[in-house]
Amino acid sequence: MVGFILIIIAALFFPGIIARTKSIASGRKGPSILQPMRDIWKLFQKGSVYSTTTSIIFRMAPTIGLACVLTSMLVVPFGGGKAILSFQGDVVFFAYLLALGRFFMIIGALDTGSSFEGMGANRETLYALLVEPAFFVMLGVLSLMTGFSSFTNIFMHFNTVGDYSILLGVLFAYLIILIAMVENSRLPVDDPKTHLELTMVHEVMVLDNSGFDLGLIHTTSALKFGIFSMLLANLLIPPTWKPIFQFLYFGVITVGFAVAVGILESFRARNKMGKNPQYLLTLIAIGLLGLMVALILLQKIA
Amino acid sequence: MSILFLILAAFVPTINFFLPRSRHFYLTILAQLLVALYSVTALVGSWTGEGELLLFFGEPSTWALSADSLSALFVVLINLVCVLTSIYSRGYLSPYLTTKTRSELAIHGVALVWLQVSMIFVVLFRSGFDFLAAWEVMTLASFVLVMFEAEKRETFWVGLSYLIQMHVGFFFILAGFVIAYNETGIFGFAALTPYFAKASNIPLFLVFLVGFGLKAGFVPLHTWLPNAHPAAPSHVSGAMSGIMIKMGIYGLVRVLFSLQQQYLEIGLILLTISLLTGLWGVVSAILQKDIKKVLAYSSIENIGIIGMGLGLGFVGLYLQSKSMALLAFTGAVLHIVNHSLFKPLLFMGAGSVYKATHTRNADDLGGLIKRMPHTALLFIAGSMAICALPPFNGFISEFLIYIGMFDGLLGQSLREIVVLITSTLVLALIGGLAIFAFTKTIGVAFLGAPRKPNDHVKEVDGWMLVPQYVMVALMLFIGIFPSVVVKLIISVVAMFPLVDASVYAIVPMLTSTSTISILALAFGGFIVVILFIRSKVQQDVVIAQGPTWGCGYTAVDAKQQYTSTSHADSMMAISKPLVKVTKDFDPLDKMEFFPHDGSFKTGSNDVFEDLVTARPTNRLTKLLKQAAILQTGLIQHYVLYAMLFIFGILVLTYFNLI
Numbered sequence: 018m019v020g021f022i023l024i025i026i027a028a029l030f031f032p033g034i035i036a037r038t039k040s041i042a043s044g045r046k047g048p049s050i051l052q053p054m055r056d057i058w059k060l061f062q063k064g065s066v067y068s069t070t071t072s073i074i075f076r077m078a079p080t081i082g083l084a085c086v087l088t089s090m091l092v093v094p095f096g097g098g099k100a101i102l103s104f105q106g107d108v109v110f111f112a113y114l115l116a117l118g119r120f121f122m123i124i125g126a127l128d129t130g131s132s133f134e135g136m137g138a139n140r141e142t143l144y145a146l147l148v149e150p151a152f153f154v155m156l157g158v159l160s161l162m163t164g165f166s167s168f169t170n171i172f173m174h175f176n177t178v179g180d181y182s183i184l185l186g187v188l189f190a191y192l193i194i195l196i197a198m199v200e201n202s203r204l205p206v207d208d209p210k211t212h213l214e215l216t217m218v219h220e221v222m223v224l225d226n227s228g229f230d231l232g233l234i235h236t237t238s239a240l241k242f243g244i245f246s247m248l249l250a251n252l253l254i255p256p257t258w259k260p261i262f263q264f265l266y267f268g269v270i271t272v273g274f275a276v277a278v279g280i281l282e283s284f285r286a287r288n289k290m291g292k293n294p295q296y297l298l299t300l301i302a303i304g305l306l307g308l309m310v311a312l313i314l315l316q317k318i319a
Numbered sequence: 320m321s322i323l324f325l326i327l328a329a330f331v332p333t334i335n336f337f338l339p340r341s342r343h344f345y346l347t348i349l350a351q352l353l354v355a356l357y358s359v360t361a362l363v364g365s366w367t368g369e370g371e372l373l374l375f376f377g378e379p380s381t382w383a384l385s386a387d388s389l390s391a392l393f394v395v396l397i398n399l400v401c402v403l404t405s406i407y408s409r410g411y412l413s414p415y416l417t418t419k420t421r422s423e424l425a426i427h428g429v430a431l432v433w434l435q436v437s438m439i440f441v442v443l444f445r446s447g448f449d450f451l452a453a454w455e456v457m458t459l460a461s462f463v464l465v466m467f468e469a470e471k472r473e474t475f476w477v478g479l480s481y482l483i484q485m486h487v488g489f490f491f492i493l494a495g496f497v498i499a500y501n502e503t504g505i506f507g508f509a510a511l512t513p514y515f516a517k518a519s520n521i522p523l524f525l526v527f528l529v530g531f532g533l534k535a536g537f538v539p540l541h542t543w544l545p546n547a548h549p550a551a552p553s554h555v556s557g558a559m560s561g562i563m564i565k566m567g568i569y570g571l572v573r574v575l576f577s578l579q580q581q582y583l584e585i586g587l588i589l590l591t592i593s594l595l596t597g598l599w600g601v602v603s604a605i606l607q608k609d610i611k612k613v614l615a616y617s618s619i620e621n622i623g624i625i626g627m628g629l630g631l632g633f634v635g636l637y638l639q640s641k642s643m644a645l646l647a648f649t650g651a652v653l654h655i656v657n658h659s660l661f662k663p664l665l666f667m668g669a670g671s672v673y674k675a676t677h678t679r680n681a682d683d684l685g686g687l688i689k690r691m692p693h694t695a696l697l698f699i700a701g702s703m704a705i706c707a708l709p710p711f712n713g714f715i716s717e718f719l720i721y722i723g724m725f726d727g728l729l730g731q732s733l734r735e736i737v738v739l740i741t742s743t744l745v746l747a748l749i750g751g752l753a754i755f756a757f758t759k760t761i762g763v764a765f766l767g768a769p770r771k772p773n774d775h776v777k778e779v780d781g782w783m784l785v786p787q788y789v790m791v792a793l794m795l796f797i798g799i800f801p802s803v804v805v806k807l808i809i810s811v812v813a814m815f816p817l818v819d820a821s822v823y824a825i826v827p828m829l830t831s832t833s834t835i836s837i838l839a840l841a842f843g844g845f846i847v848v849i850l851f852i853r854s855k856v857q858q859d860v861v862i863a864q865g866p867t868w869g870c871g872y873t874a875v876d877a878k879q880q881y882t883s884t885s886h887a888d889s890m891m892a893i894s895k896p897l898v899k900v901t902k903d904f905d906p907l908d909k910m911e912f913f914p915h916d917g918s919f920k921t922g923s924n925d926v927f928e929d930l931v932t933a934r935p936t937n938r939l940t941k942l943l944k945q946a947a948i949l950q951t952g953l954i955q956h957y958v959l960y961a962m963l964f965i966f967g968i969l970v971l972t973y974f975n976l977i
Contacts, residue, residue: 135881146751
């Protein structure tokens, strides 16, 4: 339960912190940290325009996307505690729920019959399928280290495996940040602020969404950031710490993550579109690097 | 169970030869229902254990039918798939009632029932001769079904090549039985256990793998599948893909049950082939424009996933990780069940599209969800299941295989860890690619704007929709309440070597599957809540309709949508070495004063089809053509050959050479 609430709190501030960091980096004062949430609130109250080409799929997609993310939050624990629900293999369930949300966003985009949105959907599918193996290799390595395949058990035991497990924690923290960037369509794979439709991936898929549905999509995106910073925190926080320190540490990690994203987006350009597949393959490479580290830690490799 | 009854039932539809065409359906479905009810009720008791059943004329004879839980599971699946696809055929075949003659339709009906009965016999006969006879009848019945539209030249050739390839497989199975017979003196599956106990397991396993693998469609033996499935009528492709190719898996599993040693090697062989099969199938599926070809290749992918589960199970046995073996086997068996639910559903959906639009080329479709809402939603449900997305059944089987792999990781040495992590990686990749293939198919065929005018397209009738809804209901049931089904199939899993009764001790471990039910309900709850809030909020605001946002470009046209080909483009770039992309175009000549119409066509060839089937056959044809010089067609020459032959024999006998 704690995890669930903390993810929501983190999600409230996350987009704001990114925006603020970017403003400061470019020499502006920037809006309030809660501005993105106010924008979403406003969107919820607005009317919508639906394309005549679209069908029920398009209208359902944002709802299903949000429901997927909310359900996947049920299995994410916090600080060595228990998640609301946990069972053997819930890591797989988590990954496939995110895939379910993506599935509906993709067919929702194709439902508009727009060439741009088709392009975005195609790219999103391609990138997602390249990220998936990296995530599963990470899950495999975590379950190799701890002997479990549920988030609750993995994080309960991860930091007690050995003193050096922090090495693996840092490596996978890096991997999670990269995966989060792809999942949430941020730089360097995708640029949420670009205004040239040809170069967009996720943003071009939601061109036709408006009002309440667009609000749902932004909420989903913010919650996803919350989930990933929760995973980060779980990898890095020793479960033996006192709760108060854990909360503080979680705050530091979330803010740090958001600031890092902001700084990255201020100083880095987006990858050339055609180079993205190669870039994403490096994620699998990092996952395999993690496997090497794990094998050395477990003394499987002399 | 009496064989006689089933055989008699199989002859019921022959009365169709004397009935008007519109009545054919009722007798066929009556026979199928009789077979289904009789065989299923007779087998209910044998679900949990081995039991000799009633015999020919009620007397014990050599035609012993024997059922265990594996047979029982398959009998249920066979009947389910065959009956549902036949109900669907009532609507699908209606346009053919006027174009086909009475006997053509009657033959089709007879073949439908015979396919069902022969498959039931395949899973019930243990003796080699009976099994092979049933196997042959199954092949012939399916051949007749594929050839339904034999007046089309393409279908004719596809049917012939199917028949030939199936017989190559038949001879491998026969050879396998003969080899075992030589050692043990028993002809049939019973010979395998004593044979495997004495001799090396791998060679005979490989022989059977080729024989049964041809039916199942393991790469590189799959080449008949993507051709035969689109050529057959849709209810037939549904039955063939849903259950008939599983007969190959059934045979393979029977062989696996008897294995005694070399588990690691056999597990790795199976695993490697299956990983290749899964990846190859799904990558090829992405490249297809023909909806039924997408589905055929995706069947190959799913056979790969089943094979992965089986292979991993044996690796688990070798590693002495009982939980891993158990989870992988359970995943594999459940995937057999799952695939025989969602693949017929998808084929029926594709058939409805073909019936309504007269095309299977996705690039000519689009926007069908408006014209055929039921078909579209059912197809989307089937696609979600096949992409292993919760809350559908496909997720459960892949989930079991995943946790099997994660479970096996602990305490293994480097070599095994590498194998397991590689399998995880490939399975994840297959999952992502499957989403690619099916979002593409749904998006291009059902969503967006119509690429060609589709005002004439109408939703199909209830006969065609009801079976599909039944399938979706079953799929959702397995997906939401997996523990019920897992408990049922655990008695099948108990038959794998070394797994035995310990299975039941691990059942509590599988209760994790019941947490999935809670999560599925939570998921449904979230959707309901969000929709409720959404409808409340949207009551007070303006909801407008407008054209799709063209990014400032005003002359938007349906042709500018992403097509199947453009979706596949990014995949083509990656999979170039594996797929031969053919470009067939006719450029305009500058010097021509009256230029003809230019044309441009792209397609993709299966490299395996070229290497394994086409090239050897072409070489053989070339060789035989040289021999055909003798075949002049003149009767005098043939008399001359005969005389020369007799003369040759005479000479040879004279010198005591023969």
